[in-house]
Amino acid sequence: MAKKVIDARGSFCPGPLMELIAGVKAADVGDELEVLSTDKGSATDIPEWVKKVGHEVVGTKEENGVWHVFIRKAK
Amino acid sequence: MKILIVGGGMGGTILANNLARRLHGELKSGKARIVMLSASDRHMYQPGLLYVAVGRMTPDELYRDQASLLEPGIEFHVDPVTEFHFAKNHVTTQSGKTCDYDVLVIATGSRAMMTSIPGLAENAETFYTEETAVKMFKALRSFEGGRVVVTVGVPHKCPMAPLEITFMLHDYFKDRGMGDKVQIHYTYPIGRVHSLENVAKWAAPEFDRLGITYETLFNMKEVDGANKVLKSEEGSEAKYDLLIAIPAHKGMEVVEKAGFQNGWVPTNRTNLHMDGEHGKNVLVLGDTTNLPISKAGSTAHFEAEVVAENLAAVVKMGVPVRDYDGKVFCFIQAGKERATYASFNYTTPPSPQPPTRAVHWFKTAYNKLYWASARGLL
Numbered sequence: 001m002a003k004k005v006i007d008a009r010g011s012f013c014p015g016p017l018m019e020l021i022a023g024v025k026a027a028d029v030g031d032e033l034e035v036l037s038t039d040k041g042s043a044t045d046i047p048e049w050v051k052k053v054g055h056e057v058v059g060t061k062e063e064n065g066v067w068h069v070f071i072r073k074a075k
Numbered sequence: 076m077k078i079l080i081v082g083g084g085m086g087g088t089i090l091a092n093n094l095a096r097r098l099h100g101e102l103k104s105g106k107a108r109i110v111m112l113s114a115s116d117r118h119m120y121q122p123g124l125l126y127v128a129v130g131r132m133t134p135d136e137l138y139r140d141q142a143s144l145l146e147p148g149i150e151f152h153v154d155p156v157t158e159f160h161f162a163k164n165h166v167t168t169q170s171g172k173t174c175d176y177d178v179l180v181i182a183t184g185s186r187a188m189m190t191s192i193p194g195l196a197e198n199a200e201t202f203y204t205e206e207t208a209v210k211m212f213k214a215l216r217s218f219e220g221g222r223v224v225v226t227v228g229v230p231h232k233c234p235m236a237p238l239e240i241t242f243m244l245h246d247y248f249k250d251r252g253m254g255d256k257v258q259i260h261y262t263y264p265i266g267r268v269h270s271l272e273n274v275a276k277w278a279a280p281e282f283d284r285l286g287i288t289y290e291t292l293f294n295m296k297e298v299d300g301a302n303k304v305l306k307s308e309e310g311s312e313a314k315y316d317l318l319i320a321i322p323a324h325k326g327m328e329v330v331e332k333a334g335f336q337n338g339w340v341p342t343n344r345t346n347l348h349m350d351g352e353h354g355k356n357v358l359v360l361g362d363t364t365n366l367p368i369s370k371a372g373s374t375a376h377f378e379a380e381v382v383a384e385n386l387a388a389v390v391k392m393g394v395p396v397r398d399y400d401g402k403v404f405c406f407i408q409a410g411k412e413r414a415t416y417a418s419f420n421y422t423t424p425p426s427p428q429p430p431t432r433a434v435h436w437f438k439t440a441y442n443k444l445y446w447a448s449a450r451g452l453l
Contacts, residue, residue, distance in 0.1 A: 010344070010401055010421030011367035013234050015270040019367050021294060022229045025323070026337055045266055052292060052309050 001030040009038045009066060016042045017049055020071070024055065027073045032058060035069045043067050076107050076390055079174060081156050081166065082182035083113030083141050085121075085449060086361035086375030090180060092451030093383035095146035098390060102148040107390050109148065110176075112168060114155035116141055119205070120445050122372060125236065125408065128202035128211045129243045132442075137205070144449050156183075159333045161353035178356045178386060181340060181349070182379075183327040185232055185362035185370060191323045192228065194298030199320040202240070203232065214317065215247060220256030221316025223248075226295055226305055228323030229264050232362060232370045235417075237261070237321050238269060238278055239408040244319070245285050246411040258286075262293035262305075262313060273426055274407065274417055281409065295320075324370065326363055339365035344421070345398040347382055358382050368421075369403045376448060377402040383451075406438045414438045 006023045008016035016037035023033050035046060040062075046069045047057045058070035078094065080087045091111050101107035118141045126132035145151055154168040165175040187203035189196035200211035223244060227237045241261050248257040261268065261282065267275035268282065268289055282289055294308040298318065305313045325331065326338020335341070341350040342364035349357040360382060361375030368374055378399055385395035401421030408414045409430035416434060417425035447453040 006367075007344075008367040012272075012419050012424045013270045013369045013403065013417075014230060014367065015265065016367070017265045018229050018270055021264055022323070025229075041272075048266065049292060053294070 001032065002028065003032045003034070006033060006035045008042075009036050011037070011039075015039070016069075017045050020046060020069075021049070024071075024073055029073050029075060031073050033071050033073070035067075035071070037067045037069065038065060040067060042069055046071070076177045077175070078107065078109050078178045078180065078386060079166070079176035080109065080111045080180045080182060082180075082184060082360075082363075083111055083115065083118060083151070084182060084184045084361065084375070085372045086184075086379045087111060087113070087180070087182035088118060088141070088144055088449045089376055089451050090182065090360065090379040090383050091149050092144070092146045092449070093380060094386055095148050096451065097383060097387035099148070101390055108150065110150045110152070110174065111145070112152050112154050112156055112166070112174065113141060114153070116153045118144055118449065120442070122233065122445075123442060124202045124205070124208040125239055125243065126442075127205070127208040128200075128240065129215065129247045129411075130212050131243075131411070134205045134209065139446060139449075144446070146451075156329055158329070161333075161349075161357060164356070176356075178358070178389075180358045180360060180382065181330065181363050182360040182375065183330055183363050185324040185326055185338070186328075187232070187322045188228075188325050189320065189322050191325075192295045192297060192320075194300050195295065195320055195322060198298045198300035198303075199226070199318040199322075201320045201322060203322070211319070215244075218257075218317050220253060221258070222314060223257055223259045223317045223319060224305060224313050224315035225259065225261045225319045225321070226293070226313070227263055227321045228295055230324055230370060231321050232324050233405075234270060234369045234371060235274075235405045235407045237263065238274070240319060240321070241287060242281075242285075242410040243408065245287060250411075258288070260313060260315075261287055261289040262307070263289065263291050264294045266291050271417055271419070271425055271427075273424060277415075277427055277429070324362070330363060335365075339363065341365050344401065346385075346395065347378055347399055358386075366401075368401055369405065371403060371405055373402075373404040377404075406434070406441070408435070408438060
């Protein structure tokens with residue numbers, strides 16, 4: 001299973017969640033994706049979407065103003 | 076130094092012209108060469124397709140001969156690239172030629188993928204090509220009323236297109252006296268009506284005021300054309316009588332074939348060089364990058380200016396002089412007679428003002444001034 005980083009720092013448009021949605025589409029089931037975001041809203045809006053669609057939130061952490069949200073494509 | 080620009084769209088054209096003016100003496104003396112390879116002898120003003128789709132422009136207004144836009148000294152060939160050979164510093168072309176370079180700039184753009192969602196191409200209208208925009212307008216002309224659903228895939232070219240087409244559709248049907256017969260329903264992939272928070276804060280009340288309904292966190296999964304139902308990844312459904320799609324996009328096939336997933340080239344966000352061992356003499360512009368910024372003409376424009384200044388500086392003194400700061404500027408057509416704009420970069424979000432007629436007229440003027448932009452004059 002591949003691991004992929006989506007560097008969405010400084011992205012206002014399309015923004016980290018849109019980058020993730022595109023990234024999930026391009027990934028295989030079981031792949032883990034890490035989104036880097038400078039928008040603290042990503043820590044809540046990414047997990048909200050991931051759960052709604054049925055993928056898995058692996059974890060979230062913040063380091064030096066950058067949020068790292070880890071998810072796994074589940075279906 | 077031979078600079079090869081692949082792609083004759085907005086980014087490639089602005090770059091070539093800006094560079095040709097900066098390197099006028101070097102081109103004359105033979106110290107530098109600028110070669111452009113494009114897939115077409117015509118240049119299209121792509122934002123005009125929005126207007127074609129609602130009957131406010133005709134397709135012929137969108138084109139100029141590409142050669143007529145280019146500065147003297149630029150070597151222009153209609154001969155699309157079929158293969159990149161980064162390790163050998165050359166490309167091969169459709170005509171079978173090999174074209175080498177000292178510096179390569181990839182500016183090949185993106186394409187709308189109506190086939191990315193089952194049932195979408197067969198059942199939805201869109202407006203990302205001349206053919207589909209004209210077809211969409213004919214569908215609007217013959218529409219007798221019902222539920223119009225606007226749906227959005229990611230990533231897509233022109234982040235304002237979903238809002239703009241929705242407002243334009245509202246005005247189109249209102250002008251035809253069909254306001255009470257048409258219900259417009261807007262869907263959007265994330266949890267608000269636009270990716271830019273300040274734009275969403277403005278647009279949602281506008282939708283409410285105009286009676287446009289909307290559903291957020293809606294990502295297309297499939298279209299059931301027999302029952303006229305659009306299904307989402309999130310499990311919801313939208314019934315439609317007329318479906319309008321802003322489909323997901325991909326980079327061009329030739330870029331995908333070179334090993335880049337979905338045709339997006341991994342690119343450094345400030346110097347715009349391609350990532351990896353062969354990126355030292357390869358730059359990427361516009362939609363073709365994988366950068367997390369808007370796929371829009373203005374992005375290509377501002378990137379092209381940075382690359383032109385840097386390449387000219389490299390020719391003249393051996394080092395680049397500028398970084399790209401993520402600058403994007405987007406007009407937002409808020410119906411047929413009002414508009415606003417959003418301007419932002421990597422560190423500063425936009426703060427759009429309420430739409431006005433003055434900005435609309437400026438946008439209308441820009442639809443013509445674009446040709447000065449493409450020539451690198453504006």
